[in-house]
Every structure is written in C-alpha cells, then in structure tokens.
Amino acid sequence: MKKILDLLSEEMGKAFEAAGYDGALGRVTVSNRPDLCEYQCNGAMAGAKRYHKAPLAIAGEVAEKLQGNHVFSQAAAVAPGFLNLKLSEEYLTRIVKRMETEPKFGLEPPQKAKKIVIDYGGANVAKPLHVGHIRPAVIGESVKRICRYAGHEVIGDAHLGDWGLQIGLVIVGLQDRQPDLPYFDEAYQGEYPKEPPFTISELAAIYPEASAKSKEDPAYRAKAMEATYRFQNGVPGYRALWQHIMNVSIPDLKRNYAGLNVEFDLWKGESDVRDLIPEMVEYMKKNGYAHISQGALVVDVKEETDTKEIPPCMILKSDGASLYNTTDLATILERMRLYHPDEIIYVVDKRQDLYFEQLFRCARKTKLVEPETKLTFLGFGTMNGADGKPFKTRDGGVMRLEDLISETREEMYRKIREGREMPEEQARRVAEQVAVSALKYGDLSNQASKDYVFDIDRFTSFEGDTGPYILYTIVRIKSILAKYAEQGGGFSGLSLLPAFTESEKQLEMTLIQFNAVVQSACEEIAPHRICAYIYDLANAFNHFYHETKILGEEDAGKRESLIDLLVLTRNVLETCINLLGFEAPEKM
Numbered sequence: 001m002k003k004i005l006d007l008l009s010e011e012m013g014k015a016f017e018a019a020g021y022d023g024a025l026g027r028v029t030v031s032n033r034p035d036l037c038e039y040q041c042n043g044a045m046a047g048a049k050r051y052h053k054a055p056l057a058i059a060g061e062v063a064e065k066l067q068g069n070h071v072f073s074q075a076a077a078v079a080p081g082f083l084n085l086k087l088s089e090e091y092l093t094r095i096v097k098r099m100e101t102e103p104k105f106g107l108e109p110p111q112k113a114k115k116i117v118i119d120y121g122g123a124n125v126a127k128p129l130h131v132g133h134i135r136p137a138v139i140g141e142s143v144k145r146i147c148r149y150a151g152h153e154v155i156g157d158a159h160l161g162d163w164g165l166q167i168g169l170v171i172v173g174l175q176d177r178q179p180d181l182p183y184f185d186e187a188y189q190g191e192y193p194k195e196p197p198f199t200i201s202e203l204a205a206i207y208p209e210a211s212a213k214s215k216e217d218p219a220y221r222a223k224a225m226e227a228t229y230r231f232q233n234g235v236p237g238y239r240a241l242w243q244h245i246m247n248v249s250i251p252d253l254k255r256n257y258a259g260l261n262v263e264f265d266l267w268k269g270e271s272d273v274r275d276l277i278p279e280m281v282e283y284m285k286k287n288g289y290a291h292i293s294q295g296a297l298v299v300d301v302k303e304e305t306d307t308k309e310i311p312p313c314m315i316l317k318s319d320g321a322s323l324y325n326t327t328d329l330a331t332i333l334e335r336m337r338l339y340h341p342d343e344i345i346y347v348v349d350k351r352q353d354l355y356f357e358q359l360f361r362c363a364r365k366t367k368l369v370e371p372e373t374k375l376t377f378l379g380f381g382t383m384n385g386a387d388g389k390p391f392k393t394r395d396g397g398v399m400r401l402e403d404l405i406s407e408t409r410e411e412m413y414r415k416i417r418e419g420r421e422m423p424e425e426q427a428r429r430v431a432e433q434v435a436v437s438a439l440k441y442g443d444l445s446n447q448a449s450k451d452y453v454f455d456i457d458r459f460t461s462f463e464g465d466t467g468p469y470i471l472y473t474i475v476r477i478k479s480i481l482a483k484y485a486e487q488g489g490g491f492s493g494l495s496l497l498p499a500f501t502e503s504e505k506q507l508e509m510t511l512i513q514f515n516a517v518v519q520s521a522c523e524e525i526a527p528h529r530i531c532a533y534i535y536d537l538a539n540a541f542n543h544f545y546h547e548t549k550i551l552g553e554e555d556a557g558k559r560e561s562l563i564d565l566l567v568l569t570r571n572v573l574e575t576c577i578n579l580l581g582f583e584a585p586e587k588m
C-alpha cells in the first residue's frame with residue numbers, strides 16, 4: 001500500500017489537473033496548523049508565478065474540484081493560497097482496513113532488496129561488557145530488525161575483538177598468578193589441560209589488573225605485546241590459552257546479550273580472518289597500494305580535497321604484528337567473498353569516525369570492495385551520567401553492563417511492587433522484561449549520533465516518553481481484549497466502522513503512518529523514528545481510551561468496531577517494539 005501522503009498527493013494532483021494545472025503541484029503534507037486542518041497543500045502558492053495568477057484563485061479553483069470528493073471531507077482555500085484539508089472518515093476507514101489485511105500493515109517491499117551486513121556489539125573477549133557496550137548492542141540489534149522487516153536480507157555479525165592486546169594482557173596477568181602452568185613452559189611437550197585455568201569471574205579480574213599494570217609499567221606492556229605477538233603467531237601454549245579465553249568468554253557474552261534480546265547471526269571475530277592477512281598483505285604490496293613507511297606497512301588514504309589531516313592506514317606494524325585495521329580490512333575481504341553484501345553498516349562509537357574514514361578509503365582504494373558497495377559508519381554518541389560525563393559507578397569506576405541492567409531491574413521491580421498486587425515471582429519476571437524496555441527505549445529514542453543522559457528515574461517511569469509507558473499502553477489494550485473475550489465477545493477483524501469521534505479518528509490517522517515510518521527508519525538507519533511514532537500512537541490511543549466507552553458500548557456493531565481498532569493498535573505497537581528489540585508482558 002502506498003504511503004498516505006502519496007495517496008493524498010495523487011488525489012490532489014488529479015484535482016490540480018482537473019483545474020488545468022500541473023498535477024505535480026498537488027503535493028500534500030501533514031498540516032502545520034493542526035487546529036485548522038489535518039493535511040495541507042501549498043501547491044497553489046508554488047503555481048502562482050508559473051501561471052501568473054493569485055495563489056488564492058488557484059487554490060479556490062482546485063478546492064472547487066474537490067467538493068464531494070470521497071477522500072477529503074474538507075478542502076478549503078484560505079489566504080494567502082493554502083489548501084486546508086481534512087480526511088473523510090469513510091476513506092480513512094478504508095485505508096485502515098487495507099492496513100489490517102495487507103502483509104506488514106501495508107509496508108511495501110523495497111524497490112531493490114539489499115544484502116546488508118551489520119557489524120555491531122563491539123564486544124571483546126576476555127573483558128567483561130561494560131556500560132559502553134549498551135549502545136552498539138541496542139542500536140545494532142534494532143537496525144538489524146528494522147532493515148530485515150523492511151525487506152532486506154540482513155546478517156548481524158558480532159565481530160568480536162579476539163585477536164588483540166587484551167589477550168596478551170590476560171596471558172601475562174595469568175602468568176603472574178600461576179607461573180607454573182604448563183602453557184608458560186616452552187619445553188612442555190604434553191597435551192594441555194582441557195579445563196580452563198580460570199573461571200569467568202577470575203578472567204574478568206585478570207584483565208583489568210594486567211591492563212592497569214601495563215599502563216604504569218612500560219616493561220610489563222612490552223611483555224604483553226610480546227605475548228600478543230606469540231599467540232597470534234601460533235606458539236602452542238599461548239594459542240591454547242587463547243582458546244581457553246574464547247571458551248570461557250563467549251558463553252558469558254552470549255548470556256549477557258541474550259538478557260538484552262540481542263541475537264547475532266554470526267559470532268565471528270577478528271581471529272576468523274587471521275589466515276587471510278598474509279594473502280591480503282601480499283595483494284596490497286603487489287598492486288602497489290601499500291608501501292613501507294618507518295618500518296611499517298601503510299596505505300596512503302589522503303585526498304586532495306581533505307580539509308583535515310587524514311593519516312595513512314597502517315596495515316602491519318614494524319614488528320609484523322597485525323592491528324585493528326588489519327583485521328577490519330581482512331574482514332571486509334572475507335565478507336565480500338562469503339556474502340557479497342551491497343552494504344556493510346558499522347555500529348560503533350562515533351569517536352572512531354576518523355578510523356572508519358581511513359578504513360573505508362583504504363578498502364575502496366585497494367578495491368577490496370566494489371565501487372557500488374556501500375560502507376556506512378553509524379557512529380553513536382556517549383551515554384552520560386547526570387554530570388554530563390561518560391556514565392560511571394558511584395565511586396567513579398567503569399560500570400559493568402550486568403550491573404547497570406540489574407540496577408534498572410531492581411528499580412523497575414520496586415516501581416511495579418509499589419502500585420500493584422502481584423505475586424513475587426511474576427513481579428520479578430515482569431520487572432525484567434520492563435527493565436529491558438526502559439534501557440532500550442531510553443537509548444533508542446535519541447538520535448543515535450547524539451549523547452544522552454542515563455536517567456534511571458525517568459527511564460523507568462510509567463509516564464512520559466519511556467519504554468514502560470509504551471508497555472503499559474500495550475498491556476492496557478491486552479487486558480481490555482482479554483475481558484472482552486471473557487465476556488464471549490466475537491471478533492472478525494473486518495468490522496471497522498468509520499470513526500465516531502475525533503479521538504478515534506486521530507488514532508486511525510496515527511496508525512496509518514506505519515508504513516511511511518518504518519520505511520524512513522530503515523532508509524535513514526534511525527530507530528528513534530520508530531520510538532517517536534509509538535509514543536504518538538500510545539498517546540493517541542490513551543486519549544481515545546479515556547474518552548470512549550469500549551466494553552460498555554451497547555451497540556454491538558460499534559463495540560466490535562472499537563475492538564477491531566484495539567486489536568490493530570496492539571498489533572502495530574507490538575510489531576514496533578519488536579523492531580526496537582523488546583517485548584510486552586501480559587500484565588504489569
């Protein structure tokens with residue numbers, strides 16, 4: 001189904017033509033004076049010059065042609081030449097019914113479906129997830145769901161950081177604690193133990209300790225770099241430790257992400273492309289793309305038109321070790337070979353924008369991608385604390401993501417317990433679900449590139465522009481529908497009557513924006529558009545609900561029509577929250 005503004009513009013275009021003007025002037029937009037009308041058309045103003053006629057005269061002639069029109073119940077020419085429009089209730093009902101019957105509520109498939117790889121999450125093995133990991137996970141997951149729903153083929157990849165210095169740090173940190181392990185004995189010939197030499201919580205403690213030491217002590221850092229080089233180059237004991245780190249860390253990451261409804265299609269990492277690196281390096285040298293500069297292998301990526309300095313892209317360090325760059329480039333090579341995507345979207349902290357600029361230029365220059373392959377950097381802003389600085393724990397440390405989630409869950413639990421009677425166990429379960437909505441909505445309702453303040457009080461509130469408010473609205477609808485079913489009420493899904501009241505009409509007018517909203521959220525890679533939409537929709541619903549007797553409506557036909565509208569509203573809201581990556585409970 002076409003978008004409502006397109007449908008209305010077509011109709012308006014016909015009226016312009018009937019009055020002897022160019023149909024393209026009939027572009028209809030949402031009214032900027034909702035007190036006067038629902039939609040408007042400014043085409044007469046645009047046509048005035050061209051037709052040497054007063055805009056109001058043109059508008060008047062067009063309005064004339066629209067009298068008795070089945071789409072517009074009102075089309076008024078007003079000074080200086082606007083066309084103020086209202087939809088006819090009958091036409092609106094027809095559109096809502098189409099929405100109910102067409103797949104995806106009338107969202108049209110894209111003209112050309114793309115294959116898209118989304119690189120998101122940004123987790124590093126051996127390090128626990130911290131609050132900084134919430135944004136890439138939450139935004140990436142939503143972008144993946146939106147693009148997929150919009151009709152594209154989407155592959156979400158975790159692209160784990162599993163080939164870098166953090167591994168070397170864990171290795172030397174472990175050596176400090178347990179120097180006698182066979183992994184560190186170069187003469188050792190036997191099989192390495194199957195059991196990992198650490199638990200997940202030990203692992204979580206080793207990394208920060210070693211990392212802090214390496215910052216103070218250059219010799220320690222050099223040792224960690226040496227260990228990194230050794231495990232990357234396949235020294236058996238170190239490679240065995242790397243495998244243990246992977247085995248312990250990945251299930252923990254999976255558990256954490258699952259708690260946030262974040263599901264990757266691929267759990268690949270930097271390590272997966274290690275065997276492609278020599279080949280890629282060779283290719284870049286052979287084709288003259290890369291050259292040696294101060295011992296390192298680099299590709300120049302600056303361009304004539306640059307206004308700022310864009311440093312070369314380093315492919316190999318002087319000691320031959322690979323870098324963040326190297327694995328990212330090799331991953332592009334691998335993705336092109338395995339999936340041949342039309343687009344790769346990276347959901348990464350916007351402070352890495354220069355890095356991605358270099359990376360993309362390098363990939364293009366060295367022809368790792370095709371000229372038409374789109375490389376997109378979706379850089380997100382920082383989640384800040386109330387002080388406007390990156391969010392910290394009370395004592396100023398980096399907060400673990402798990403702790404942030406459990407704090408939010410506790411707060412949600414408290415709020416749920418406050419107002420209602422609910423068995424303990426259910427309250428816990430509901431709190432968990434609602435907390436995810438609070439965190440995700442609090443994040444996604446901001447444009448991704450902007451920073452935002454994490455405000456637990458606001459995010460967990462049942463009122464205002466929040467996840468819990470949206471869920472509350474859905475649960476309200478569900479409970480009316482449940483009562484209706486209990487009373488033996490029937491539902492055919494085809495019983496919608498033209499709106500009886502203004503608030504019902506407003507609800508319908510909000511519903512029919514669905515296809516346009518999802519399309520633009522996908523095209524602009526902008527989950528916040530979905531948030532803004534469901535906030536409007538929830539408000540429109542609640543307004544309608546407060547003004548309307550639903551179950552108490554005596555006319556059976558009318559009652560069924562209202563139920564019909566409730567079902568559609570619930571379905572649209574639930575579809576949208578699914579695109580954002582959370583779910584509604586049955587009760588709350």
Ligand code: ARG
Pocket residue numbers: 119122123124159160161328346348
């Ligand atoms: N692991 C990286 C970090 O901690 C983020 C990875 C982002 N994705 C990428 N392909 N570089 O900063």
